[in-house]
Amino acid sequence: MAILHTVNKSPFEKNALDACLRLAAKGSSVLLIEDGVYGAMKGTEKSAAVESAVGDISFYVLGPDLKARGIGEDKLIGGFKVVDYNGFVSLTVDNDKVQAWL
Amino acid sequence: MATKKFMYVNRKAPYGTIYAWESLEVILIGAAFEQDVYLAFIDDGIYQIIKGQDTTELGIKNFSPTYSALGDFEVSKIFVEKESLEARGLTIDDLMPLKWEEEDDDGEWIEKDSITVISSDEMKVLLDDSDVLLNF
Numbered sequence: 346m347a348i349l350h351t352v353n354k355s356p357f358e359k360n361a362l363d364a365c366l367r368l369a370a371k372g373s374s375v376l377l378i379e380d381g382v383y384g385a386m387k388g389t390e391k392s393a394a395v396e397s398a399v400g401d402i403s404f405y406v407l408g409p410d411l412k413a414r415g416i417g418e419d420k421l422i423g424g425f426k427v428v429d430y431n432g433f434v435s436l437t438v439d440n441d442k443v444q445a446w447l
Numbered sequence: 448m449a450t451k452k453f454m455y456v457n458r459k460a461p462y463g464t465i466y467a468w469e470s471l472e473v474i475l476i477g478a479a480f481e482q483d484v485y486l487a488f489i490d491d492g493i494y495q496i497i498k499g500q501d502t503t504e505l506g507i508k509n510f511s512p513t514y515s516a517l518g519d520f521e522v523s524k525i526f527v528e529k530e531s532l533e534a535r536g537l538t539i540d541d542l543m544p545l546k547w548e549e550e551d552d553d554g555e556w557i558e559k560d561s562i563t564v565i566s567s568d569e570m571k572v573l574l575d576d577s578d579v580l581l582n583f
Binding site: 353354355357358379380383386387388389390392408409410412413414415416417420429430 | 503
């Protein structure tokens, strides 16, 4: 049963991303949205945890939330796919269920 | 009324919550009362002044250009904590170049930078020296 995990909190303020990475099974998908998109940036104190999971988990980040926050795609950790709202819907449809880490 | 040092402490990212926008509104209101205004950007608060914000696809107001207008309201003492920048892999070059204008002895208007990057130790002193602390 494939799960789409969403994280909408900044990794520097809440432990939602940590919990997600700890509990997401191999082969699942993680989509960062809203303030969660800061977790997709490379070169931060939180980057290493995401980078070490890139092989096991498919990472996505919502483009409109990146743009709103002034984060260029050149700032992202390698392996992230940027999706738009239609991509968000597709991920929801393609997975069996959604786990929202609030 | 004696002038007091008002310190606005900003620790939240923009858009995800309303704190950043509310802070900006209060800062602008406060500026009208001719107090000595200081702004601190700490932790996720530094994300508020990242350059290149574009909220078109979110359908909500991009209030980041308003920070550039703060200089016109004589809000020019803006401090960013170095440790917060480093934790997020950012430098001052990732921030909006906020400016203000000061008149020199010859009546010429000189453009100056409003943002100063300071260490946690320097921030401690700044907080200590403030008369009023407003947190967002």
